[in-house]
Amino acid sequence: MLIGGHVSPAGGLVNAFHRGVERDCDAIQIFNQSPRAWRHRSYEEDDVAEFRGLLAKGPVRAIVIHAVYLINPASKDRVVRKKSIDALAHALQTGDRIGARGVVVHPGSTVGEPLEEAIERVGDAIRRVLAQSESCPLLLENTAGAGGTIGRSFEELARLIELGGGDKRIGLCLDSCHLLASGFDVRTADGLSDVIDRCVEIVGTERLACLHVNDSQTGLGSNRDRHAPLGTGELGRKGCAAFFSEPRFEGLPAIFEGPGFDGRGAGPTDIKTARELRAKGLAARRRARGGRGGRTRARARTPARRRTRG
Numbered sequence: 283m284l285i286g287g288h289v290s291p292a293g294g295l296v297n298a299f300h301r302g303v304e305r306d307c308d309a310i311q312i313f314n315q316s317p318r319a320w321r322h323r324s325y326e327e328d329d330v331a332e333f334r335g336l337l338a339k340g341p342v343r344a345i346v347i348h349a350v351y352l353i354n355p356a357s358k359d360r361v362v363r364k365k366s367i368d369a370l371a372h373a374l375q376t377g378d379r380i381g382a383r384g385v386v387v388h389p390g391s392t393v394g395e396p397l398e399e400a401i402e403r404v405g406d407a408i409r410r411v412l413a414q415s416e417s418c419p420l421l422l423e424n425t426a427g428a429g430g431t432i433g434r435s436f437e438e439l440a441r442l443i444e445l446g447g448g449d450k451r452i453g454l455c456l457d458s459c460h461l462l463a464s465g466f467d468v469r470t471a472d473g474l475s476d477v478i479d480r481c482v483e484i485v486g487t488e489r490l491a492c493l494h495v496n497d498s499q500t501g502l503g504s505n506r507d508r509h510a511p512l513g514t515g516e517l518g519r520k521g522c523a524a525f526f527s528e529p530r531f532e533g534l535p536a537i538f539e540g541p542g543f544d545g546r547g548a549g550p551t552d553i554k555t556a557r558e559l560r561a562k563g564l565a566a567r568r569r570a571r572g573g574r575g576g577r578t579r580a581r582a583r584t585p586a587r588r589r590t591r592g
């Protein structure tokens with residue numbers, strides 16, 4: 283697992299890399315442009331080249347781009363739709379240039395329009411932006427389920443992948459806070475295991491590409507997107523430790539987005555906590571295996587007992 287945090291790319295990619303190093307990150311996430319503005323940002327050629335050289339040597343070994351929040355490829359409004367597709371294509375092109383593991387995007391919001399039509403518009407947008415870029419993966423993030431947001435269930439995400447053409451470049455970014463808020467009980471290792479069983483059954487293991495590990499201020503099924511510092515929210519230390527140690531997440535970037543313990547973004551203390559929680563989670567799993575004669579889980583799986591939403 284590549285533990286990391288969201289950092290600012292102010293001053294360029296090389297600066298973002300060093301912010302990652304200062305925080306003891308294995309991976310970093312950046313906004314490739316101001317998160318609440320449409321204006322594109324392009325990195326200088328020498329900055330990109332130096333950054334790629336640094337990334338190859340480490341200790342930061344992976345970068346993911348978070349697309350701007352304004353993007354809504356589900357929108358029926360032609361202006362918003364065009365701007366969304368342009369911004370997303372630009373983010374993927376930047377991902378191609380800088381060697382990103384992917385561009386994470388919130389799939390959009392129905393804004394009061396019928397869900398199926400909105401989902402079809404997202405699928406169409408996905409096909410377009412993939413066609414305008416080369417190889418950078420597009421990672422759909424599961425949402426907390428507020429209002430008309432799309433992507434709150436694995437069924438919805440699978441539908442988006444299908445309508446996006448099923449391209450290998452389409453993957454998932456699972457956010458722990460959003461999972462809990464949208465009604466998936468991921469507060470224990472067993473609960474999380476059931477949820478991920480369901481995820482890989484519906485979407486496929488190969489689509490799991492990135493993680494956002496945030497604690498949640500609000501409870502199970504609250505449908506509110508309110509992050510909390512790791513271990514201090516409704517997931518708590520136990521839930522975060524379980525998330526950081528789920529075997530199917532090995533090798534993936536696991537990004538803490540913040541706010542952190544200092545009330546701002548991901549800081550050194552947050553990454554240190556993330557590493558402690560991962561160690562705690564791995565130790566708990568070893569103990570559980572030891573106590574159960576080599577089996578990870580003591581109880582039978584209970585599929586389809588969880589609420590699934592539209």
Ligand SMILES: [Zn+2]
Nearest residue numbers: 423457494539
């Ligand atoms: Zn997230």
Ligand SMILES: [Zn+2]
Nearest residue numbers: 459460507509
């Ligand atoms: Zn969030």
